[in-house]
Amino acid sequence: MKVLLNVTLGELADKVNRQIEVDENINLKNLCEYIIVSMNGNKIPIYELEYGNVTYYPYLVEESKTEKSMIDLLFKDLDLKKGKKFILEYNFENGYFFEIVVDNIYESKDKEIFKVLSGKSHGILDNASLIHLKTLFSARKDYFKKSEKEYLQTNFNSEECNKRIADYIESSEDKVSPKRYIFNVSLDGFDKEIKRKIVVNNDILIDDFCRGVILSMNGDLSHLYGIKIGKNFLDEEYNDLELFNLNLKEKQRLKIIYDWGDNWIFKLTLSKIIDDYGSTDFEVLSGKGYGIIDDVGGVWGLEDIFNGIDTSWGKYDINDFDLKKCNESIRE
DSSP states (O other), X not given: OEEEEEEEETTOTTTSEEEEEEETTSBXXXXXXXXXXXXXXXXXXXXXXXXXXXXXXXXXXXXOSSEEEOTTOBGGGGXXXXXXXXXXXXXXXXXXXEEEEEXXXXXXXXXXXXXXXXXXXXXXXTTSOHHHHHHHHHSOGGGSOHHHHHHHHOOOOHHHHHHHHHHHHHHHHHHTSOOEEEEEEEETTOSSOOEEEEEEETTSBHHHHHHHHHHHTTOOSOSOEEEEETTEEOOGGGTTSBGGGGOOOTTOEEEEEEOTTTOEEEEEEEEEEESOOOSSSEEEEEEESOOOOTTSOHHHHHHHHHTTSOOTTOOOOTTOOOHHHHHHHHHO
């Protein structure tokens, strides 16, 4: 059976919308992601689906009456009927939400599982809020940037939209295939080299990846931490997702910030991607330098200890790095 959906951007239903035909057997997670792509969204992992009193998440959760995972669900599992409404919340920071209404259910010999039939507007802007987008559609256009004016002048094209979805499907299949990432990690701002070479499976949880890096640099995880790509910190919603969701490329750089007071900054470079899968999710291959000491005041405090100015922490031997002990502590 085919399901005809009317999808509209909340508060801009008449300006940004899509009419979509889907197979009832489509995976629920895939359905949500294809809808987001059809609306020009790129922050794919950051969404959740509300239906009735239940919220469905795109990752494994401890399920209850009000919270469930959508990973193994099909769209038809939601007891589809004409007129049923769903809310797809997306890119929480910018407040986007899509209203999805079942317009019709019918038999069809068409084998396509997802197809955009028609629509209005190029879609949303991930780097702008829903409020800003509303302003774009209602205010004088001479106040806006050139890129925003171009966005408003871009007409919807169903062929281009469906190609964007097809490209996303192809890239997603490659993204989730088993891979290992090799990272070079270094402590930023310290005079002497403290560095690690690590290898991780691409399906390691982002939170576990951050924890492993901090532990490998001798942090004890007693403080908050975050991961930064370019100028932006990842939203907390990424923590329970697999690393492959970041779509990292070779030579890409990122940072893990640990302890907002001491402000330890670990710089990471993805040096190599291997088509392989390891028996352990996280392993340190080599290293140099003992690492950090929690609560000493960051790199400035560490320099005082290293130079013998502060002796209250005992002797600091920068060369005291033991690869075996490092990996054992991470596994524990």
